[in-house]
Amino acid sequence: MAEEEYMIRTEQLTKLYGEKRAVDNLNLEIRKGEIFGLLGPNGAGKTTTTLMLLGLTEPTEGRAWINGRDCTREPIAVKRMVGYLPDNVGFYADMTGRENLRFTGQLNGLPKEVIEARAEDLLNKVGMAKAADQRTGTYSRGMRQRLGIADVLMKDPDVVIMDEPTLGIDPEGMRELMELIRKLATEEGRTILISSHQLYQIQQICDRVGLFVEGKLIACGRIEELAAQTSKEGSCVLETAAIPNDAGYGKLLESLSNVDRVERKGDYFVVESHTDVRRELNRRALEAGYTIAHLRQRGDDLDEIYRRYFEKGDEKNDGIDSGKGKGFLPRRKKE
Numbered sequence: 001m002a003e004e005e006y007m008i009r010t011e012q013l014t015k016l017y018g019e020k021r022a023v024d025n026l027n028l029e030i031r032k033g034e035i036f037g038l039l040g041p042n043g044a045g046k047t048t049t050t051l052m053l054l055g056l057t058e059p060t061e062g063r064a065w066i067n068g069r070d071c072t073r074e075p076i077a078v079k080r081m082v083g084y085l086p087d088n089v090g091f092y093a094d095m096t097g098r099e100n101l102r103f104t105g106q107l108n109g110l111p112k113e114v115i116e117a118r119a120e121d122l123l124n125k126v127g128m129a130k131a132a133d134q135r136t137g138t139y140s141r142g143m144r145q146r147l148g149i150a151d152v153l154m155k156d157p158d159v160v161i162m163d164e165p166t167l168g169i170d171p172e173g174m175r176e177l178m179e180l181i182r183k184l185a186t187e188e189g190r191t192i193l194i195s196s197h198q199l200y201q202i203q204q205i206c207d208r209v210g211l212f213v214e215g216k217l218i219a220c221g222r223i224e225e226l227a228a229q230t231s232k233e234g235s236c237v238l239e240t241a242a243i244p245n246d247a248g249y250g251k252l253l254e255s256l257s258n259v260d261r262v263e264r265k266g267d268y269f270v271v272e273s274h275t276d277v278r279r280e281l282n283r284r285a286l287e288a289g290y291t292i293a294h295l296r297q298r299g300d301d302l303d304e305i306y307r308r309y310f311e312k313g314d315e316k317n318d319g320i321d322s323g324k325g326k327g328f329l330p331r332r333k334k335e
């Protein structure tokens with residue numbers, strides 16, 4: 001792939017605070033129009049990475065580029081292309097949503113007509129048209145977050161970097177927010193970097209994720225790839241329910257090849273096996289007249305993948321991922 005197709009790229013990016021390696025040799029390549037989730041627990045180095053990409057702090061070693069422009073040497077060019085949504089967006093509380101957007105437009109040197117038209121368009125897009133002329137001091141967190149996205153888009157950035165965009169948003173608001181973020185990439189071709197420790201929400205919209213721990217990228221790739229890497233050697237756990245969800249269905253589950261254990265837990269049967277039994281289950285259930293009402297392979301979600309990477313951290317591999325889809329584990333420090 002040609003270099004310019006990578007919208008965000010870092011090479012051995014490192015930041016030391018005294019002895020502390022906040023970011024340690026980070027190699028990352030994010031394509032144009034991709035939604036990438038940088039995931040990790042508190043203190044993993046996500047914010048420090050973001051600050052280096054925004055040209056707000058200098059790397060100790062290594063380099064970072066956005067659309068081919070060096071984040072440290074060309075910070076102004078980079079800032080023009082990047083919109084940043086911090087985890088707690090600040091607005092002028094006694095100004096309305098629309099006035100805040102106008103102000104951002106002015107700061108970015110946009111002509112008056114562009115500001116008015118764009119603000120109107122964005123307020124509609126983020127579902128804030130009704131509250132547009134209300135003071136932002138009266139906004140809920142979810143409303144501030146939506147206005148924050150509109151605010152970031154005022155300068156029409158190619159890249160949007162978001163810090164914990166889903167924090168404190170209710171489930172309904174979350175769905176809308178996720179859809180909105182998704183469209184920014186799929187319909188508008190923007191590149192989105194989301195930094196978060198909210199694994200569950202993020203996995204629903206990210207094309208790829210990077211798992212970041214103690215300054216190191218321990219794994220990077222599509223969620224299915226990461227799941228496949230960790231489940232290959234482990235056991236499979238399946239959650240299922242059928243209509244009727246009776247003892248006969250339990251017996252059928254027990255009779256599947258390579259099943260070690262079946263246990264009824266509330267509305268579901270939990271099936272432990274040493275291979276993936278879903279295909280056989282589908283066939284056998286159909287033959288026996290059962291309709292499968294619920295079927296989920298546990299471990300395909302990020303929480304589980306994350307946990308498994310940690311569990312296996314002691315076992316092998318001291319490599320650092322290249323950001324191209326292979327998963328490697330850091331050697332854990334001996335306590």
Ligand code: ATP
Pocket residue numbers: 017020021022040041042043044045046047048049197
């Ligand atoms: P969170 O999810 O809590 O925001 P994070 O992944 O964003 O965490 P960073 O804020 O990048 O993590 O911090 C990475 C490490 O660098 C932490 O150990 C933190 O204490 C340290 N650190 C960050 N900023 C500074 C600073 N200005 N001076 C000294 N140490 C710092």
